[in-house]
Amino acid sequence: MDANKIKLxxxxxxxxAANFTMGxxxxxxxxxxxxxxxxxxxxxxxxxxxxxxxxxWIYHSLMKLHPGKTLIEVYYAVFGKxxxxxxxxxxxxxxxxxxxxxxxxxxxxxxxxxxxxxxxxYALFFIFVICLMVALLYGLEAVARSAEISVVIVSGLIIFAxxxxxxxxxxxxxxxxxxxxxxxxxxxxxxxxxxxxxxxxLFTMFYPINTDNTNKxxxxxxxxxxxxxxxxxxxxxxxVLVLGSTIASNSQYSTYLMAKEIxxxxxxxxxxxxxxxxxxxxxxxxxxYFYAAAVGISRLFGISDYKKIILxxxxxxxxxxxxxxxxxxxxxxxxxxxxxxxxxVYGFVLPILMLIITKIKIKIGRL
Amino acid sequence: MIFVKGKKxxxxxxxxxxxxxxxxxxxxxxxxMLSAKEYKEMIVFFIILSFGVxxxxxxxxxVQLPNxxxxxxxxxxxxxxxxxxxxxx
Numbered sequence: 001m002d003a004n005k006i007k008l009x010x011x012x013x014x015x016x017a018a019n020f021t022m023g024x025x026x027x028x029x030x031x032x033x034x035x036x037x038x039x040x041x042x043x044x045x046x047x048x049x050x051x052x053x054x055x056x057w058i059y060h061s062l063m064k065l066h067p068g069k070t071l072i073e074v075y076y077a078v079f080g081k082x083x084x085x086x087x088x089x090x091x092x093x094x095x096x097x098x099x100x101x102x103x104x105x106x107x108x109x110x111x112x113x114x115x116x117x118x119x120x121x122y123a124l125f126f127i128f129v130i131c132l133m134v135a136l137l138y139g140l141e142a143v144a145r146s147a148e149i150s151v152v153i154v155s156g157l158i159i160f161a162x163x164x165x166x167x168x169x170x171x172x173x174x175x176x177x178x179x180x181x182x183x184x185x186x187x188x189x190x191x192x193x194x195x196x197x198x199x200x201x202l203f204t205m206f207y208p209i210n211t212d213n214t215n216k217x218x219x220x221x222x223x224x225x226x227x228x229x230x231x232x233x234x235x236x237x238x239x240v241l242v243l244g245s246t247i248a249s250n251s252q253y254s255t256y257l258m259a260k261e262i263x264x265x266x267x268x269x270x271x272x273x274x275x276x277x278x279x280x281x282x283x284x285x286x287x288x289y290f291y292a293a294a295v296g297i298s299r300l301f302g303i304s305d306y307k308k309i310i311l312x313x314x315x316x317x318x319x320x321x322x323x324x325x326x327x328x329x330x331x332x333x334x335x336x337x338x339x340x341x342x343x344x345v346y347g348f349v350l351p352i353l354m355l356i357i358t359k360i361k362i363k364i365g366r367l
Numbered sequence: 368m369i370f371v372k373g374k375k376x377x378x379x380x381x382x383x384x385x386x387x388x389x390x391x392x393x394x395x396x397x398x399x400m401l402s403a404k405e406y407k408e409m410i411v412f413f414i415i416l417s418f419g420v421x422x423x424x425x426x427x428x429x430v431q432l433p434n435x436x437x438x439x440x441x442x443x444x445x446x447x448x449x450x451x452x453x454x455x456x
Contacts, residue, residue, distance in 0.1 A: 098435050183454055301411045308400070308408050311392055315419035323422075323432045334436045341443035341450075 006210050012144035013211060014220040014227075015151040016288065017203065021228020022154065023285030024195050026278040027255045028106060029232065030239045032195075032335070034249035036188035039174050041245065044188040045236040049229040051189060052197040055347065056225055059201060060218045062355045063208040065362065071204040072299040078354045078361075085300065087350070092296025095346050096202065096289050097313070101321040102334075103286040104128050107279055108321065109328075110253065114275065125321040128283065133314040135287045136294060137307060140206060143291075147284050151227075154277040158231055161270050162238050164262045169241040194340040196229060198347025205292045252328070290317070378427050385423055389416065 008016075033041045066074045072092070075084040108124035116124070135143050178185075203221060211217040239248045239258050248254040255278075259271035291306075294313055298306040325331050393416075400409045422432055 094439060187454060303408050303411060309412055309415055312415035312419050319422045319426050323434055324436050334440060337447050338436055338439040338443055341446050342439055
């Protein structure tokens, strides 16, 4: 069966985009932003959609000029066969495929530290990698349909948890606004964009080729991204309001910690809601990384059906889930140095460059 | 043994499990690909599978595997230094 024949509806693209954007932001992102921007973290989260929408517009207009192609073939068309192959290889292996075990490690590490402290990490990785493989063997359409359900449940649960938390807020925590000028905000915005915005380049692996109407689907990508950033804004603001910037930046899972504060008579242990929604959305994000890696690698070697290499890739992913991050110190080091620059090149520099080159090539009539 | 500390036979069990997985996977996939004459697919399939099996066995035996993220950090360190220098001026 040809993977190109799958058609996603507009609402499915919306659900995938919203799930993808919410994925990391629910738990993992608050600490990073609060570390840089302190009490101004909510400002950073507020400008995130305004940073992101131009980039999604750039991805959209790039893919519109290359109808019927995935990102891999766009690299070929723009940079030629040789350089394009190298760029596409680095993209599908070092951006997409290396992220898959890393996100698996994130989930496994969270479950181990918060719930199952005695369980070995590989036992947890095993479950999540099996989930990835099964999801992709069913195909992207099944993932999109489940994302349609989960986006409603997760958004509802998070908004519910945040409303429960309203009695605990301390407005004083936001007080000295812009204490250290704009530099920390720019730094934190780069960090946030590297998690929320630039990874959206992955959507170009299925966005024009597996959707019906390119222009209408662009709007649902916009809405999905904006929805994810709104949830992110709520979470970051509430974390700083409830915990204060110092605790929010020092604890690895600050949203989880904040949800522990909730106790309204009979309603207790709301943090399970947060961890449930985080695991669900993060798994969708992980599936999309894995999908991009599998499709990318199969296109690179001229394989028509990506499902043939899912199981071997899953085995490699399972092994590398325990290799990629040896310890928690390394998580911060890789996420600030390695990932930000890498996704900055592939989500920020290269798309703009490719858009310009494509426009020039069309003008001189070579495309 | 990395997987479960303190249990001696766990590694052998895992290697046997890995072997069973590999054999079953080959028995299911290879005849399909042979009958469809997809030789390119088969080569890529076997390269990735053998990579996975070798790394898995090494990991079970407790060997430190090379980390792809280390490569990424090593390549990107100079760029990060430049950006940091610009922002902290």
